[in-house]
Amino acid sequence: MAGTDNFFVYFQDIEIVMDKGPDIKDITLSVEEVVNKSGIKDGVIHITSVGSTGSVTTIEYEPGVIKDLKDIINEIAPPDRYYEHEKAWHDGNGHSHVQAAIIGPSISVSIRNYEMVLGTWQQIVIINHDIKQRTRKITVTVVGNT
Amino acid sequence: MAGTDNFFVYFQDIEIVMDKGPDIKDITLSVEEVVNKSGIKDGVIHITSVGSTGSVTTIEYEPGVIKDLKDIINEIAPPDRYYEHEKAWHDGNGHSHVQAAIIGPSISVSIRNYEMVLGTWQQIVIINHDIKQRTRKITVTVVGNT
């Protein structure tokens, strides 16, 4: 616990080039960099996907289970099904929006003694659900005391 | 980044009348109003659904894809299936609780230069999963520096 004589908000955004969805990339190191730069000892970090066809979560970043997550995401909202979204845009990414809305755009991770508290096999991932390659932006905001 | 000489928490809650679920409403403008009133320049805003049959996420608020999301939510936890929840309450909303728990009650969005960082087509939505019309309450809390 700490008073406000040293309370801070620090932020830095991340951009990452991603393949067509579902593409899942590990951004843990980039987020750790923000924690380190912030100088914040205890607090919380918020990671949010900018754009409605991206989502953020945690998983073990291992090729097999990443493939498994992609498969099940595509079963929850299959790319090859008809979506009413077509009527508005004819852009073929109705499933991308639905998948991203269900996974969700943001997570929060605690910071203790200058480090994020994550499991050994728990990585922070951004998911691009869109149907084309794109550069995704992720906002990273740290709140806590130095 | 900013020190604590101007660090603030600001909050204001939102109430919105919603149809029986799944009903999805865009609350982005109401949340923006809270950001504006807060006077906070850089930080983060937390939006949480109060009540176990509501959820919060982001999606493009376009009638077609909103219909698509409703359909797929009702496939994940179908209203017409038998739920053990019936034994406790006989209120027919077992699917509402399950749907809300899977989508999740809260999101966090970053604030940069007095504005939320959202994609052009990314709106903040509240989902009422309950089986009757109801007024849903959403808490909105801003943390950051002015």
Added chain:
Amino acid sequence: MAGTDNFFVYFQDIEIVMDKGPDIKDITLSVEEVVNKSGIKDGVIHITSVGSTGSVTTIEYEPGVIKDLKDIINEIAPPDRYYEHEKAWHDGNGHSHVQAAIIGPSISVSIRNYEMVLGTWQQIVIINHDIKQRTRKITVTVVGNT
């Protein structure tokens, strides 16, 4: 709203022994304890599961609907299906990782007048998706003013 003359971050982590997944436990009282100890009047509390086979959400903690949620989680990512994750670890918990990634690791709840703003039937739950009994760690961080 309040200035920074009394702005605080307070944290305390929770550990809980859980059965093999999906096991769902109510941690609302433990989280309330952290809120009370923090002395924070207005702000927000962040609850995050440490480890990639755990997740956090809210639901009415009632045996029937808890059983319903477990059943549907196991339909989204069935334990008895083949997962590519097997190739890496042969530990039979591919479904655990996928389930946890979809539900998500964290939630945020608002604090008003020294109390969390939750619905009457809305409890904070930790889900162990792993295939064995284990002690799960949850980080709890409160940010706000006294």
